[in-house]
Amino acid sequence: MASCSPLLLLVLCTLTVAEAQLKLFNLRASNLPSGILGTTDGYVKVFCGSVTLGETSVRNNNPNPWWEEEFTHFNARKNDVMRLEVHDSDILFDDLLGVCQRQIKLGTHKHDCFLEKGGTLHYTYSLG
Ligand SMILES: [Ca+2]
Numbered sequence: 001m002a003s004c005s006p007l008l009l010l011v012l013c014t015l016t017v018a019e020a021q022l023k024l025f026n027l028r029a030s031n032l033p034s035g036i037l038g039t040t041d042g043y044v045k046v047f048c049g050s051v052t053l054g055e056t057s058v059r060n061n062n063p064n065p066w067w068e069e070e071f072t073h074f075n076a077r078k079n080d081v082m083r084l085e086v087h088d089s090d091i092l093f094d095d096l097l098g099v100c101q102r103q104i105k106l107g108t109h110k111h112d113c114f115l116e117k118g119g120t121l122h123y124t125y126s127l128g
Pocket of ligand 1: 039040041088089090
């Protein structure tokens with residue numbers, strides 16, 4: 001058909017896989033366990049797909065920390081895997097308290113994630 005140009009098809013395809021903006025915020029945790037040294041010094045590392053978005057500051061000696069940091073990824077796509085790692089900072093080796101992984105969906109979503117070594121991570125993200 002003369003009306004269906006290859007250029008139009010290309011534009012449609014590009015729109016279908018359009019990249020979206022991911023924003024992660026309202027990060028907090030509750031009931032984090034204490035390590036051998038007895039203090040819980042939590043921080044969170046954030047990844048999306050193969051991209052490292054960064055990490056929060058360390059909240060020293062607080063089993064119920066919150067973090068004001070927000071993370072933004074401008075080239076996110078629906079169904080990318082977002083990965084949040086909760087660590088306890090220590091003098092020698094930091095402990096990994098747990099990992100939260102989720103395929104991101106369009107819209108704004110609030111989640112609670114139970115950590116392997118105890119405690120819960122709470123976060124909100126929006127994709128659009
Ligand atoms: Ca610690």
